Amino acid sequence: MLDEIIISKAIIESYKEKLIKVLDVDVAIAGAGPSGLVCAAYLAEAGRSVVVFERKLSIGGGMWGGGMMFNEIVVQASAKKILDEFSIRSKRYQKDYYLADSVECVCSLGYHAAKKGAVIINGVSVEDVMVRKNKVCGLVINWSAAQTANLHVDPLTIRAKAVVESTGHPCEVVKVVERKSGIKLKTKTGKILGEKSMWADEAENSVINNTKEVCPGLYVCGMAANAVFGTPRMGPIFGGMLLSGKKIASILKNKIK
Ligand code: 48F
Numbered sequence: 634m635l636d637e638i639i640i641s642k643a644i645i646e647s648y649k650e651k652l653i654k655v656l657d658v659d660v661a662i663a664g665a666g667p668s669g670l671v672c673a674a675y676l677a678e679a680g681r682s683v684v685v686f687e688r689k690l691s692i693g694g695g696m697w698g699g700g701m702m703f704n705e706i707v708v709q710a711s712a713k714k715i716l717d718e719f720s721i722r723s724k725r726y727q728k729d730y731y732l733a734d735s736v737e738c739v740c741s742l743g744y745h746a747a748k749k750g751a752v753i754i755n756g757v758s759v760e761d762v763m764v765r766k767n768k769v770c771g772l773v774i775n776w777s778a779a780q781t782a783n784l785h786v787d788p789l790t791i792r793a794k795a796v797v798e799s800t801g802h803p804c805e806v807v808k809v810v811e812r813k814s815g816i817k818l819k820t821k822t823g824k825i826l827g828e829k830s831m832w833a834d835e836a837e838n839s840v841i842n843n844t845k846e847v848c849p850g851l852y853v854c855g856m857a858a859n860a861v862f863g864t865p866r867m868g869p870i871f872g873g874m875l876l877s878g879k880k881i882a883s884i885l886k887n888k889i890k
Pocket of ligand 1: 663664665666667668669686687688689691692693694695696757758759760799800801802803805806854855856857866867868869870871874
């Protein structure tokens with residue numbers, strides 16, 4: 634006979650274990666969109682301890698909806714290898730343009746990140762960072778539901794050797810650093826430059842260049858990188874997101890031995 638109390642106890646004990654395991658990690662990632670998931674998967678594969686916090690219940694960020702809810706995404710040839718590495722099927726549309734099903738993409742990215750050992754915590758938002766000696770050294774987290782209900786609940790804290798900002802267009806983590814810490818960002822003005830209007834080619838090139846450390850301890854990837862460094866958005870082409878996640882993982886693999 635099934636016992637509801639055993640079911641409840643099993644869930645509570647296991648979740649507690651999972652959360653305690655990620656209190657002190659190599660890399661803490663804010664946002665489980667495509668760039669954050671790719672970053673998490675490569676780092677976990679390389680044996681680094683990784684946690685990803687995702688505000689929503691669903692991972693995948695802006696990938697599910699393809700372009701205007703036509704659930705297909707375009708990936709350029711330079712990133713096709715990453716689709717293959719995540720076992721995502723794709724078809725050639727014409728020279729340099731590949732298509733993939735956006736639902737298959739999200740599911741495969743999440744599957745591989747989790748299977749390789751990244752811990753994904755959904756329903757939890759990053760609301761602040763921990764800073765010591767002008768270096769970002771952790772994330773401050775809270776239930777998304779508490780934020781939504783506007784409840785006055787104090788958060789909990791995660792320590793990390795490196796923090797990755799992959800919250801997409803709003804670049805929420807860098808925003809909080811800019812607002813609260815007084816740390817000068819590694820942009821032209823020391824502040825967030827802000828995303829520019831759509832230009833796929835320019836955006837897809839610049840996102841790779843913008844994928845880097847934005848201030849001590851904090852690394853930025855995906856659309857957040859373009860928002861911070863003042864370059865355009867790209868729309869429903871996703872090669873840049875995949876390459877950006879992979880680039881941050883490779884920077885951090887070398888940095889965190
Ligand atoms: O926006 P998102 O998909 O970020 P990305 O990896 O990819 C961008 C593309 O989807 C698309 C684009 C390029 O083609 O322009 O927009 O850069 O995923 C960001 C994830 O972060 C979550 C959010 O719910 C989404 O799933 N997120 C945002 N703020 C927070 C957060 C936060 N404060 N704490 C936790 N998660």
